[in-house]
Amino acid sequence: MMYHIGDLDNERLLDLYTGMLKPRMIEEKMLILLRQGKVSKWFSGIGQEAISVGVTTALKESEYILPMHRNLGVFTSRNIPLNRLFAQWQGKQSGFTQGRDRSFHFGTQEYKIVGMISHLGPQLGVADGIALADMLRRKKRVTAVFTGEGATSEGDFHEALNVASVWNLPVLFCIENNGYGLSTPTNEQYNCEDLADRAKGYGIESRIIDGNNILEVFCKVDELCKAIRRRPRPILVEFKTFRMRGHEEASGTKYVPEKLMKEWAKKDPIANYENFLLEKGILTEAKIEELKAAISEEINQNLDLAFEESPVSFDESKELSDVYQKFDYQDINPNSESKNIRFVDAISEGLEQSMYRHNELIIMGQDIADYGGVFKITEGFVAKFGRSRVRNTPICESAIVSAAMGLSINGMKVVVEMQFADFVSSGFNPIVNYLAKVHYRWNEKADVVVRMPCGGGVGAGPFHSQTNEAWFTKTPGLKVVYPSSPYDAKGLLNTAINDPNPVLFFEHKGLYRSVYGDVPTEYYTLPFGKANLMRKGNHITVVTYGAGVHWAMEILDKHPEIEVDLIDLRTLQPLDTESIYESVKKTGKLLVLQEDTLFGGIASDISAMVTEHCFEYLDAPIKRVGSLETPVPFAKALEENYLPKKRFETVLLELHAY
Secondary structure: OOOOOOOOOHHHHHHHHEEEEEEHHHHHHHHHHHHOOOOOOOOOOOHHHHHHHHHHHHHOOOEEOOOOOOOHHHHHHHHOOOOHHHEEEOOEOOOOOOOOOOOOOOEEHOOOOOOOOOOOOHHHHHHHHHHHHHHHOOOOEEEEEEOHHHHHHOOOHHHHHHHHHHHHOOEEEEEEOOOEEEEHHHHHOOOOOOOHHHHHHHHHEHHHHHHHOOOHHHHHHHHHHHHHHHOOEEEEEEEEOOOOOOOOOHHOOOOOOHHHHHHHHHHHHHHHHHHHHHOOOOOHHHHHHHHHHHHHHHHHHHHHHHOOEEEOOHHHHHHHOOOOOOOOOOOOOOOOOOEEEHHHHHHHEEEEHHHHOOEEEEEEEOOOOOOOOOOOOOOOOHHHHHHEEEEOOEEEEEEEHHHHHHHHHOOOOEEEEEEOHHHHHEEEEEHHHHOHHHHHOOOOOOOEEEEEEEEOOOOOOOOOOOOOOOOHHHOOOOOOEOOOOOHHHHHHHHHHHHHOEEEEEEOOOOOOOEEEEEEEEOOOOOOOOOEEEEEEEOOHHHHEOOHHHHHHHHHHHHHHOOEEEEEEOEEEEOOOOOHHHHHHHOOEEEEEEEEEEEOOOHHHHHHHHHHHHHHHOOOOOEEEEEOOOOOOOOOOHHHHOOOOOOHHHHHHHHHHHH
């Protein structure tokens, strides 16, 4: 192995050696503890230390780095206290996730590290968002993100590279090509000679670096980082390396040919660099022993601290309260001046006034800039706020949601427009596995609103008509808002943007231009979790939301003899159960109407909760009404009978007569 010192002084050369030695010694200790049952799982980076240490050393402490399983050297190079790392791996309270997640599945703002999730790919898009925030603030910074060769097959990898290229983001994409994705060799993972070649398809630069040569890693990455800081742009780097242990220890290495293991053992990044330093007289055997003794003492002292700590204890109230970032809602009352405007205008007004109120609020979505979005909600926004804040995106929902997460991590607010709520399925993973879980896992907010134009009744067919709120009401960590009126839409959207938690904001597109209402001209907010009692009556409680509110009022107007409490939920998570229970206790009858198909929807949960909490007050069976258990059809006659409006009238009359 050839080493080129260049202009590096002896202090830097020794620091790089110590930087690799420390994670290697920690790993060797962890493997012992794993066999003793004191650590539950371990993903070894033995043989890959040069990459983690070299890249991290080339970055500034103010620059974010997004590592993976085999990047212990990132954490040690950022000088994270070892007792906290050890506590993390043991599931102790002082660990970064307080026992809620394991290994390197965590981040820390203090050290500008953002850890991975098991789905791997989203962190590449998160790096895009972090870098975008730096670029918008004109900070000359690099964001470095790691992935393995196996994860380059994921769509998120390609989406993230494309976004970074189109937006010219200062991201260093680091592929650690260690030969195997768990047990699958590279020739079964991809069919190109070098993964670096993939950069050409996205119009970005790439480099191939010997990942076992610490000086090559550090010097070349340092050079690249300086170039990116001077002229922001993405660069893809493929590090050729090998892991000397299994994907994780339980999987072993029997699937690796013995000859290959021996070849790579000769390329050990620490042993070879150590011999080089010894030959140059920069390092001595005595100095090696001194360094090892000091590192060993540090490891043992910090292990003692971690072992002395009591196991994490269960506190139900704390577990529940930590799912969401604390939100101090500010009730901003509406002004007296109002205009009678459409639902779509109210959404646009709320967005515009929030953009003025939050000068680092970014809106992202397909066709939202000059075109103004397919529903023209952001028409004229570019002239008012500029392209930096009103951003057209490529068609890649997953990377854009992940980028929104990155913007939030770097201190910005984000609104993502799904062109249609149906398309959120392409961005489902980062919403339910990243945004929803991030605060519970490591106390990081996801300050993201995802706008969801949804709903049927407009002949748009199976892929533009779904009302898929139940996908998200099931997921702890998300808030779900579903207004039915222009007044509610504007006030609730303003609150959603103020809220530091991820909010799915459903906007029924059938209401966009058909429903008018008096809406205050100035900025105001409405609280989450407070239903609206639209009508009062003693016969039946009708609970609904969205377009269901308008269907219910139309049917009720036909039957003035039926007096109902009509409850518009407004928000589905949080849910105003108190208002529902109070009404049911008065009327003794409950009918829940939803546009979504019936099975597994919000109506089922409301029915179950009322059965549990108000059973003795019921005078009739609870009734649920929803759409047919089919995809949303296109033809008018089919769609009219798919939707629950007619069935609602039938069930209402039956329940009234019960």
